[in-house]
Amino acid sequence: MRDIKTYLSVAPVLSTLWFGALA
DSSP states (O other), X not given: OHHHHHHHHXXXXXXXXXXXXXX
């Protein structure tokens, strides 16, 4: 369960960096 919470907390940051890199 902890891994899921960690992923949910990190996903938004990774998404921002990913779309920022594509842009």
